[in-house]
Amino acid sequence: MLELIDVKKTFNPGTINAKKALQGVNLHLNPGDFVTIIGGNGAGKSTVMNAIAGVWPIDSGIIRIDGKEVMSLPEYKRAKYLGRVFQDPMMGTAATMEIQENLAIAARRGKHRTLRWGISSAEKKKFREQLAILNLGLEDRLTAKVGLLSGGQRQALTLLMATLNEPKLLLLDEHTAALDPKTAKKVLELTDSIIQEKKLTAMMVTHNMKDAIAHGNRLIMMHEGKIIFDVSGEEKKALTVEALLAKFSQSSGQEFASDRALLS
Amino acid sequence: MLGDYFNSLPAAVAQGIMWGIMAIGVYITYKILDIADLTVDGSICTGGAVCAVLITNGQPMWLALVAATVAGMLAGLLTGVFHTFMGIPAILSGILTQLILWSVNLKIMGGANLSVPAARYNLLIARLDLNRSIIILEIFALVLIAVLYWFFGTEFGASIRATGANLNMSSAQGINTSLTKIIGLVLSNGIVALSGALVCQYNGSATITMGQGAIVTGLAAVIIGEALFGWLCRNNFALKLIVVVIGGIIYWVVYNTVIFMGLDSNLLRMTAALLIAVFLAAPHLKNKYFSNAAIAEKKALKEQQKAAKKESKKAGKNSGKEVA
Numbered sequence: 001m002l003e004l005i006d007v008k009k010t011f012n013p014g015t016i017n018a019k020k021a022l023q024g025v026n027l028h029l030n031p032g033d034f035v036t037i038i039g040g041n042g043a044g045k046s047t048v049m050n051a052i053a054g055v056w057p058i059d060s061g062i063i064r065i066d067g068k069e070v071m072s073l074p075e076y077k078r079a080k081y082l083g084r085v086f087q088d089p090m091m092g093t094a095a096t097m098e099i100q101e102n103l104a105i106a107a108r109r110g111k112h113r114t115l116r117w118g119i120s121s122a123e124k125k126k127f128r129e130q131l132a133i134l135n136l137g138l139e140d141r142l143t144a145k146v147g148l149l150s151g152g153q154r155q156a157l158t159l160l161m162a163t164l165n166e167p168k169l170l171l172l173d174e175h176t177a178a179l180d181p182k183t184a185k186k187v188l189e190l191t192d193s194i195i196q197e198k199k200l201t202a203m204m205v206t207h208n209m210k211d212a213i214a215h216g217n218r219l220i221m222m223h224e225g226k227i228i229f230d231v232s233g234e235e236k237k238a239l240t241v242e243a244l245l246a247k248f249s250q251s252s253g254q255e256f257a258s259d260r261a262l263l264s
Numbered sequence: 265m266l267g268d269y270f271n272s273l274p275a276a277v278a279q280g281i282m283w284g285i286m287a288i289g290v291y292i293t294y295k296i297l298d299i300a301d302l303t304v305d306g307s308i309c310t311g312g313a314v315c316a317v318l319i320t321n322g323q324p325m326w327l328a329l330v331a332a333t334v335a336g337m338l339a340g341l342l343t344g345v346f347h348t349f350m351g352i353p354a355i356l357s358g359i360l361t362q363l364i365l366w367s368v369n370l371k372i373m374g375g376a377n378l379s380v381p382a383a384r385y386n387l388l389i390a391r392l393d394l395n396r397s398i399i400i401l402e403i404f405a406l407v408l409i410a411v412l413y414w415f416f417g418t419e420f421g422a423s424i425r426a427t428g429a430n431l432n433m434s435s436a437q438g439i440n441t442s443l444t445k446i447i448g449l450v451l452s453n454g455i456v457a458l459s460g461a462l463v464c465q466y467n468g469s470a471t472i473t474m475g476q477g478a479i480v481t482g483l484a485a486v487i488i489g490e491a492l493f494g495w496l497c498r499n500n501f502a503l504k505l506i507v508v509v510i511g512g513i514i515y516w517v518v519y520n521t522v523i524f525m526g527l528d529s530n531l532l533r534m535t536a537a538l539l540i541a542v543f544l545a546a547p548h549l550k551n552k553y554f555s556n557a558a559i560a561e562k563k564a565l566k567e568q569q570k571a572a573k574k575e576s577k578k579a580g581k582n583s584g585k586e587v588a
Contacts, residue, residue, distance in 0.1 A: 079438035094429035094438065105426050108419055118422035159338040
């Protein structure tokens with residue numbers, strides 16, 4: 001479903017601030033894979049996500065989504081294949097537009113936007129049903145402005161928008177990091193159930209090792225722009241936080257350097 | 265004396281609607297796309313110039329209006345290309361196009377002004393036939409609002425609104441934000457140029473300076489309308505646009521009133537600009553000084569100071585006792 005071959009990216013090349021963010025990333029995801037990605041600060045977790053989404057062009061390497069090379073496609077064209085949820089709840093939704101308008105925009109991802117009316121009554125009914133699944137009471141507030149919602153509600157809505165048209169790949173970039181623990185747990189449960197129900201292929205960046213172990217069928221650890229550890233199946237299920245930390249210092253020759261990861 | 269004032273009101277209304285149409289163009293960039301587009305100072309004159317040239321060459325009125333609108337659209341396209349493909353900041357892109365249009369407008373008119381006297385040409389609107397002009401302008405405004413209401417309700421129109429509301433979300437949802445920005449700018453400047461064509465007929469001439477400070481008038485209409493009647497609109501887009509036109513009318517009525525009251529007309533631009541600054545600053549100042557959080561903070565600070573004073577007084581007394 002996703003193939004990364006020797007993907008490299010350097011920010012600010014040739015300057016004193018040059019940062020080799022990705023130093024040859026190789027990854028192959030099978031359909032239905034749900035991968036969690038962990039790593040210290042600046043390991044390249046989010047950078048991998050942005051490389052796939054096309055936020056900026058990569059320096060070298062190959063990115064294939066569902067067999068198609070997408071390196072030369074701009075971000076808005078790659079959106080056809082991708083559902084994305086960001087760390088900042090403000091980033092994934094338009095605050096000044098209604099809930100149903102946001103959903104209608106998402107329902108047209110990857111489709112040609114015509115001069116037909118922007119939202120149909122059949123759609124409104126469908127949106128109400130889909131919102132009811134979130135169990136946040138949003139189904140009765142279709143015409144409310146999204147800016148009125150809480151961070152957790154907005155993140156749940158973004159998740160729904162990202163999966164309304166089934167994406168080839170769902171990219172979750174620390175999408176629960178800005179939420180309080182209780183809300184974060186709820187959004188994670190929702191993420192699990194949507195991925196399972198729609199049988200999506202997904203990547204989730206997290207700084208929470210427990211979450212990384214508890215969710216998905218595969219776990220990747222990154223360090224200095226490379227994948228240093230890749231585990232799946234039974235072996236992943238048997239992982240513990242201690243084992244992961246040991247694995248990290250063994251693979252990288254360093255202590256795991258992320259305050260957030262250690263504390264959570 | 266007062267009779268003179270009331271006699272001047274219909275003219276103010278006519279001008280208000282004309283500039284209100286222009287303000288609808290400003291609304292599209294400023295409110296929907298979240299871009300302050302300074303192209304309008306030039307494109308309003310482009311509309312007037314093209315209209316005047318065609319009318320004086322004996323072309324039909326409809327052609328003059330359509331050509332003026334298309335000319336404005338091209339100006340918007342240029343700004344859009346500067347901004348998106350060439351990566352120039354939106355404000356600077358608008359200023360560059362404005363400068364380009366200064367030369368273009370002079371070339372179109374063949375000079376600094378071109379008169380289209382109502383006495384010689386069959387004009388759509390004229391200062392001397394205000395009643396008819398107002399009715400025609402109202403029809404123009406209402407048809408325009410109806411068309412825009414439809415357009416911004418469509419799938420493509422919604423993607424323009426989304427672009428202004430959240431650029432990041434729009435790209436992630438597959439919207440070509442360069443295209444939506446360009447189309448928004450094209451549409452906006454087309455409308456502005458159309459209003460320029462109307463203004464030039466009303467004034468009986470197109471002049472190179474007719475667009476100077478147009479952006480201020482347009483913003484004033486948008487802001488006055490929203491401040492006074494925004495609460496009426498809820499989420500209705502058509503009402504919001506109607507309110508913009510009403511804002512334009514109020515601007516010109518106030519303009520006429522202050523002139524009637526004897527304000528130096530040289531000071532008008534400054535007054536208008538300062539008024540806009542106050543309106544624009546209001547939400548920010550309100551948040552900073554008058555929100556509940558700010559008030560609570562102030563209160564806490566005051567109490568702290570009071571407590572500190574008491575403490576120091578007490579300490580002073582105690583030390584006094586000790587000495588005794």
